[in-house]
Every structure is written in C-alpha cells, then in structure tokens.
Amino acid sequence: MGDNPYDVLGIKPEASAEDVQKAFRKLAKKHHPDLNPGNKKAGEHFARISAAYDILGDPDKRARFDRGEIDASGAEKPTHRFYRDFATAGEGYRYGSGPEFEDVRTGDDFLSEILRRGGRTTFRMRGADVHLRLTLDFLDAVNGATKRVVLPEGATLDVTIPAGSRDGQILLLRGMGEPGPGGGPAGDLLVELEVRPHRLFRREGEDIWLDLPISLTEAVLGARIEVPTPSGPVTVTIPKGSNTGRVLRLRGKGVPRPDHRRGDMYITLQVKLPDSDPQLEAFVEKWSAGRLHNPRQNIVAPAGSSGG
Numbered sequence: 001m002g003d004n005p006y007d008v009l010g011i012k013p014e015a016s017a018e019d020v021q022k023a024f025r026k027l028a029k030k031h032h033p034d035l036n037p038g039n040k041k042a043g044e045h046f047a048r049i050s051a052a053y054d055i056l057g058d059p060d061k062r063a064r065f066d067r068g069e070i071d072a073s074g075a076e077k078p079t080h081r082f083y084r085d086f087a088t089a090g091e092g093y094r095y096g097s098g099p100e101f102e103d104v105r106t107g108d109d110f111l112s113e114i115l116r117r118g119g120r121t122t123f124r125m126r127g128a129d130v131h132l133r134l135t136l137d138f139l140d141a142v143n144g145a146t147k148r149v150v151l152p153e154g155a156t157l158d159v160t161i162p163a164g165s166r167d168g169q170i171l172l173l174r175g176m177g178e179p180g181p182g183g184g185p186a187g188d189l190l191v192e193l194e195v196r197p198h199r200l201f202r203r204e205g206e207d208i209w210l211d212l213p214i215s216l217t218e219a220v221l222g223a224r225i226e227v228p229t230p231s232g233p234v235t236v237t238i239p240k241g242s243n244t245g246r247v248l249r250l251r252g253k254g255v256p257r258p259d260h261r262r263g264d265m266y267i268t269l270q271v272k273l274p275d276s277d278p279q280l281e282a283f284v285e286k287w288s289a290g291r292l293h294n295p296r297q298n299i300v301a302p303a304g305s306s307g308g
Contacts, residue, residue: 005052005065005072013066017059024053047125127178127187134159134191138198141165142208142230142255149191159191163256164206167195200228206255206263213272214238216280229253229265236267244271 006013009023027049029035036042055061055074064070132149140147144163148156159171170192177187202209208230218225222240226233229250236248246269254263274280284290 003048003052003072005055008048008052009056011056017057020053020056020062024049024057028053043125050125125181125184127180127184129187130177130189132189132191133194135194135196136161136165137196138201138203139230141167141193141195142203144256151189157189161193164258165193165195167193169193201230203255206257208254208263208265210265210267211270212267213270214242216271216273219243219269219271227267230255238269242269242271244269 006015009020009027011019011023015023028046031042031046031049051073055065055070055072061070061074065072070076130152132151134147134149136145136147140161142164144165145161146158147161148158150156157173157176159173161171165171170190173189173191175186176189179186200210210227210229212227214223214225217223218238219242220240222242223238224235225238227236227250231253234250234253236250238248239246248267248269250265250267252262253265256262
C-alpha cells in the first residue's frame with residue numbers, strides 16, 4: 001500500500017500544489033543519493049519521497065488518491081462489495097453467488113491480488129548524475145570545439161563546446177549519466193569547463209583585450225600592422241602620434257554571443273623602445289624640444305602641496 005504521501009512529505013491534505021512542490025524540493029535536496037554517497041537509507045528515503053510526489057504532484061492522481069480510488073503506490077484499489085450492497089437487489093440474487101460478488105475474496109486471496117497489482121507503480125528511481133571536468137584552450141572556448149571525454153566506466157563521448165563558453169560553465173547532457181535502477185531513467189552528465197589563460201588575450205565579458213607592443217617609429221609616424229584576434233589575424237592602422245595606453249577598438253572581433261553577434265576586441269598600445277640604439281640616443285641628445293616636453297605636468301603636485 002505504501003506510506004501516506006502526505007505524511008511522507010510532511011504536509012496536510014489541504015496543502016496547495018505550491019506547498020507540495022516546496023516540500024518535495026526541500027526533502028529531495030536533503031536526501032538525494034548524489035548528496036549522500038554510500039548512504040543506503042538516504043536512497044530509500046529519497047525513493048519514498050519521489051513516490052509520494054509522483055502521487056501528489058499530479059492533480060489527477062492526487063484527486064483519485066483523495067477519493068480512495070488508488071493507493072499510495074498509485075495502484076488501483078479493488079472494489080469490495082458486501083451482502084448489504086445487495087440486500088434490496090431483488091429476486092434472483094443470493095448473498096454468496098452471482099457476478100457482483102467476484103471481488104469478494106478471503107484474506108489470502110485479497111493479499112494475492114494486492115501483490116499482483118502492487119508491482120505496477122509509476123515511480124522509477126532516476127540514475128545518478130555524473131560530474132566531469134574538462135580543461136580547454138582559451139580559443140576553443142571562445143570559438144567552440146568538439147572534445148572527447150572519458151566516462152567513469154571507460155567509454156568515450158564527444159562533447160560539443162558552444163562558441164563563447166566560459167570558465168566554470170557547466171554543460172548539461174541529459175540522460176548521459178548512470179542508468180536508473182530497475183529500468184529507471186538515466187541521470188545526467190554534467191561537464192564543468194576549465195579554460196586555460198591565453199598568453200596574449202584576456203576576456204572581459206563578451207569582449208577580448210590585447211596589449212600590443214609597437215615601436216617608437218610606428219608610434220610617431222603611424223603604421224599598418226597585422227594583429228592577432230581570436231578569429232584570425234587582421235590589419236590594423238596605428239594612428240600617428242600614438243602613446244602607450246591608447247586603446248583601439250575592433251568591432252565584432254570579440255566573443256560570440258547567443259544572438260550570433262560577437263563582442264568587440266580592444267587593443268591597448270604599448271610603445272616599446274629598443275634595448276640599445278646609439279643613433280636614437282644621439283638624436284635625443286640633440287632634440288631640444290624633447291627636453292622641454294614634460295609629460296607629468298598634470299600630475300606633479302605644486303610646491304607646498306601635501307600631495308593628497
């Protein structure tokens with residue numbers, strides 16, 4: 001017959017559908033087998049909770065249970081008819097014969113009927129989820145890829161990595177976990193992504209940032225140079241008179257978005273001087289305008305200032 005589902009979920013018969021769902025979720029989180037590895041009692045209790053919710057979470061089943069038409073396992077209840085049901089049935093009926101009495105059984109017969117019918121239950125315990133961690137290269141996460149993972153039992157599975165995937169993102173593959181006991185539905189496969197840092201690019205939201213070294217000549221005179229992006233190299237114009245810290249924006253060269261557009265890429269210029277260049281040193285020695293230029297004039301505190 002099973003436990004009374006209202007008692008199992010700890011709610012009253014007049015509880016609302018929302019109360020039923022809240023009670024089930026609270027108990028399921030506490031007793032789920034995945035959260036209680038090796039605890040057989042937790043698994044058994046979770047099965048009782050799920051069986052109770054199978055009845056009360058379905059409006060039709062709940063109504064039938066409340067009317068006494070099905071028991072706590074969801075099995076039909078036999079209809080018992082006694083002599084008083086036929087006391088006014090009229091001539092031709094005897095108290096121990098006739099088709100109306102086919103459901104009247106002895107105690108042993110009734111138990112056999114319950115055992116025969118009790119095997120039919122709509123509850124099938126779900127298999128356990130499988131958790132894996134997959135390490136990805138930065139560009140595979142940005143552009144998307146297909147990677148092969150090894151499941152706990154040794155089988156392999158090709159997993160599609162969506163373009164724009166993030167570090168720490170969990171991919172859910174339904175039905176790819178452990179098979180359910182007794183033919184129950186399989187659990188899910190949850191693949192957590194771990195994205196390696198890139199030596200050049202860094203990601204901020206849907207945008208990509210790159211620190212780009214340029215020469216003094218390129219900074220002063222401007223230039224057109226080839227620059228790497230996650231989707232391949234492009235040619236970028238460096239404006240004349242560019243300083244370190246200047247940021248150039250490349251539209252649509254960032255991370256793919258769910259709407260099939262991409263974020264942007266930002267290039268931070270960094271003027272890089274040669275390690276040693278006698279000609280440059282000689283030029284600067286004679287460059288009088290350079291001696292007069294003070295790039296710190298807006299940040300040096302005036303005399304007598306505390307500097308705070």
